[in-house]
Amino acid sequence: MTSADFRHDNAARLDIMRSREKDQEHMHFFQSVLYEQRELIKDRTILVVCCGTGTLALMAARMGAKRVYAVDYSKVTGYATLVVRQNGYEGVVSVMNGRMKDLKLPSKVDGIICNWMGHCLLYESEILEVLEARDRWLKKGGFILPDLGSLYLVASEEHKLKSERCNHWRNVYGFNMNAIRRYALAEPCVALTTGEKLLTMAHCILRLNLKNAKKEDLFIDRNIRLSVNREGYLECFLLFFEVQFSSSLHFKLTCNPCFKTPFKSLWMQTVLFVEQPFVMRKKLHYTGNLKFKALKPNNFKEMEIRIEFYEGREYDEDWVMCTRLVAKRWLMLEGCQSISDVESCQDEQGENGGQDF
Template sequence: MEPHNPASEYFTSYEDLEIHKLMLEDDPRTSAYKNAIMSNKAFFEGKVVMDVGCGTGILSIFCAQAGAKKVYAIEASKIAGLAKEIVKENKFEDVIEVIHSKVEDVQLPGNNKVDAIVSEWMGFYLLHEGMLDSVIMARDKFLKEDGEMFPESATIYLSPCSVPSLYKKWDDFHGVSMAALAKQFRTSKYNKPEILNVQAEDVLGCDEVALCWINLKEDTVSDLDSYSIQHVVGANKDGAFQGLCIWFECVFPDLSDNANHNPVRLDTGPLSTPTHWKQTVIILPEEQEVELGDPIAFQLEMCRDSVNKRRYNLQLSILDPEAVEHPLPCTCDLTKCLLIKSYMLQHPEESEKNAMETNGIEEEAIDDDDDMDSENDDS
């Protein structure tokens, strides 16, 4: 029998290494975690930390550099072997214990609890990879009552958008108009979201819309089963409404005593520095030309798949803006909304109360998903 060679294990999947390389080189992602940990060094000093899905171990090393006395780095894949080598390379093997296991199967010595859980669990449109269930399970099993989650919250945002990168080149392709081909491309893509970078100038909504806010310290797995929102937003310019853009933002704890210090945020939106998550766009089978101030009404439902619990189904319906309730205040230029905005400007205290009662994020429950499906309904 040949001697066991850990190196051969974690180099057997070239694709896995490429994925980790992509994540490591995503500067907004890696810098956000490093800044969040290092800006809370006073908290990490002498603490016990768990890194769920540690990958190559860089977040565990950040925690050790910040002064953690013990880090349990949990990794289910064979990349755990590489993580051990990197930990040793950085001389933290006495602090960081890499555990090659699913976090669901981990038992800490003496049933110890940890002071913080650090994890980079996010996928496309936040929930695509389905790892959040495992993080919540780890929180319930291992985190102390007063422990901290890094990140501590996340929000999914939406906005109507154009996607000229998919279609504009076909208007004049080597001197040939191929709009019919572009239309076929659009029809073929409407049942599966596209992952791409939406340019800031292609965002059509006057305001970003929050689909949901997830509290990593309190939400349960069942809270993640589905989310739904019906909304109306005014177009911020003339353009082609071709899809709904989805992205997320994560917020990390700020445990410093500095009142002027702001929490670290990781924003994957089209107005921020691009990340490897890019944005998720549900493509419309037929584009709609809109003008500045035109109301765009839609409903989005995001539900955990009944068969594959790691998958979400996304269903987008384009609605008649005359037939649905508008938010207060509304950014569109329908006469009734303009009158309401004028009234609210003249009666700010009463308007604030009414807006708080009317505008709420409709939450159901949401789930993780390893694959992405979407359905569009032009009704």
């Protein structure tokens, strides 16, 4: 590998590989589940999708797997091959490079292991690779680890975070940079929040079971209802996910901001800032609609989120008697947003629709 290889293959960069494994919560999750489920692994054939450096494949081999296929479309497989050989598992672990739709395995497998999750569960995830592997190579009755995923929405105050990420651009050394603030408001950010500023209970907007999930299940279009448990100014919505393995439900990998862990997380929370904050009150009802989808088929590296959010004195699914507070689009892109992208992401309530702080 040379620096030229890294230009279009970040997964093969040594610093990226280290950050994805060192003291990471998800690695301890996989290690704990694999150890507990070692009888499920022993003498079985296992497929590790998006294997990276081969750590999960080696864990499966150490738990007694008869054969492990470690697959990745990144050139990180060059490193994985060296690691497998150095640990003396070349007779058990076979490293392969390519997409699941193109590869031909020697046999079907008893189980699939993959760290498939992305930001807010789906963005930049490897879930399509897992579904392809399941449909082509998983035996009937086989397992996927993890196979259960849930995505949650919650409203939060986060005034300090918004000031740092967005309102900072209002005055930079005496210069007005509101044009850049509009970009910051149009793009979700990934941040570690504490849970202390949450205003509502979490609302589940997606539940997945990878044993039977279909591609169309990955498009979210559902009504939402947030119940206020602390009054305050809504500055943003937060998205966070949880995943589990159906055979070990007491183990949970979560990005819930209220959950404290000594380990790091690759994902944290996805923050959706609104232009104008507004007060959420316990005596009022808050409903709306959320859409989350890929902009292009089979590409989870370009996605959009749309939220319409209403306030009413009584719960109303039709929102006829409600006041609309938010009508906004956010874009999650690989590269920079264009001017037209940013224009399409401005809150339809307008710049003067509320009180900003």
